[in-house]
Amino acid sequence: MLRIGVSFDGFATFGESLDTAREAETAGARSFWMAEHLGYRDPLTSCMAFALATRESTVVPTAISPFLRNPVPLAMSLATLAEAAPGRVAVAIGVGNPMFLAEAGLKLEKPLAANREYLDALRGLWSGEPVHAPEAMLHRLAGARMMFKPPQPIPVYLAPMKEQMLRFAGREADGVVLSAGLSAEYARVSLGLVAEGARAAGRDPAGVHAAAYIFFVASKDERDAMAKSRRKLAFVLRNRYIDDAVAHSGIPIDQEAIIAAIGRRDLDAAAALVPEEAVEAFAVWGSRRRCAQRLQQYVDAGVREPVLFLTGEAADRAESLAVIAEFAPG
Numbered sequence: 001m002l003r004i005g006v007s008f009d010g011f012a013t014f015g016e017s018l019d020t021a022r023e024a025e026t027a028g029a030r031s032f033w034m035a036e037h038l039g040y041r042d043p044l045t046s047c048m049a050f051a052l053a054t055r056e057s058t059v060v061p062t063a064i065s066p067f068l069r070n071p072v073p074l075a076m077s078l079a080t081l082a083e084a085a086p087g088r089v090a091v092a093i094g095v096g097n098p099m100f101l102a103e104a105g106l107k108l109e110k111p112l113a114a115n116r117e118y119l120d121a122l123r124g125l126w127s128g129e130p131v132h133a134p135e136a137m138l139h140r141l142a143g144a145r146m147m148f149k150p151p152q153p154i155p156v157y158l159a160p161m162k163e164q165m166l167r168f169a170g171r172e173a174d175g176v177v178l179s180a181g182l183s184a185e186y187a188r189v190s191l192g193l194v195a196e197g198a199r200a201a202g203r204d205p206a207g208v209h210a211a212a213y214i215f216f217v218a219s220k221d222e223r224d225a226m227a228k229s230r231r232k233l234a235f236v237l238r239n240r241y242i243d244d245a246v247a248h249s250g251i252p253i254d255q256e257a258i259i260a261a262i263g264r265r266d267l268d269a270a271a272a273l274v275p276e277e278a279v280e281a282f283a284v285w286g287s288r289r290r291c292a293q294r295l296q297q298y299v300d301a302g303v304r305e306p307v308l309f310l311t312g313e314a315a316d317r318a319e320s321l322a323v324i325a326e327f328a329p330g
Helices: 014-027 043-053 071-084 098-103 111-126 163-172 184-200 222-236 240-249 255-263 267-272 276-282 288-300 314-327
Strands: 005-008 031-035 058-062 091-093 142-144 156-158 175-178 209-218 284-286 305-310
Touching: 005 014, 005 058, 014 031, 014 043, 014 314, 031 043, 031 305, 043 058, 043 071, 071 111, 091 111, 098 240, 098 255, 111 156, 111 163, 156 163, 163 175, 163 184, 175 184, 184 209, 184 240, 184 288, 209 222, 209 288, 209 314, 222 255, 222 267, 222 276, 222 284, 240 255, 240 276, 255 267, 284 288, 288 305, 288 314, 305 314
Parallel strands: 005 031, 005 305, 031 058, 058 091, 091 156, 156 175, 175 209, 209 284, 209 305
Antiparallel strands: none
C-alpha cells in the first residue's frame, strides 16, 4: 500500500520541524524521517518529539551510521522510542557522508561489512539475548544485553547507494530508503538491484519495503521552486556515493567542485554548479499538478513510500501539503 512520508534534514529549527510534522499528518503523511547530518539537529531527540506530537505516523531516524554510534546505546534509544510509540518506529542505517565523517575524525572503511555487523547487532540486542561479536570490525561486543525489549519488532531499513549495498539490502534488510537526488528512472534501476538481491536470498522482493527521499517543493512560482530545489540538490551532491546516479543521467556535473564548495560551507557557490537539467531530473518542483505528475513517476518506478523533503518557505510548504492531501491514500 502506498504511504507518503516527510523527511527533515535538520536545517530547520526543532519547533519549525515539529509544526510541519503536525501539519503533514493532518494532510495525510504517515511517516517522518529525521536525517542525521553532522552539525545539524539530532534525529533521535526529534523523532521522540514527532512520535509524541502525532497519533498515527511512523518515525524513522535516518541514516544512522555504524561509524558514529555504538549499537548498544542506539538499541536502547530506539527501544525506548518504541515504548513511547508502539508499532510506530523504524530505523534506517547507512554509513554516512565521507566528508562529514572525515571532519569528525572518522574514516569510512568497508561499508558493507560495517552495515552487516550493525544490522546483526541491533537485531541481536532487541532479542534480549547476550550478543557476542568478538571479531567485529567496529563494535566488538562481549555479551552486551538489553534488559527490556521493544513492544513490537523495529524494522531496520538500509540507505544504500551502490550496487553491492542495494543487493545486500534486498538480501537482509526489512526495507530500503533511496537517496534524494535520484531520477525516477534511476530509482527503478536501484530497486531492481534490491529485488535481485532478495530473489538470490530466496525472499519475495515485495516483502522488502521500498522508500525514497525526494526533494519536493510545490509553488505558484516555478522559477523560485527550481532555485530552492537546486540548493537542496547541491547539498546531497556533496556525497561521493551518488556518482553512479549522476553518471546514469548523462548530465555533466562537476561533483568535485560541489564537494569543495560544501566543504567551505558555501552553499550558494555549490548551487551555482548544479545545472538546470539536473534540477529537472533529480527533484520534484513546480505547480501542484506538475508535482503530482512527477511524484507518480516515482511510484510507477516501484517506490511504495515517497518521503518528501518539503523545501521552501511557509507558502511553499502549504502548497506541498495540499499535494500530499490530494495524493495520499484516503
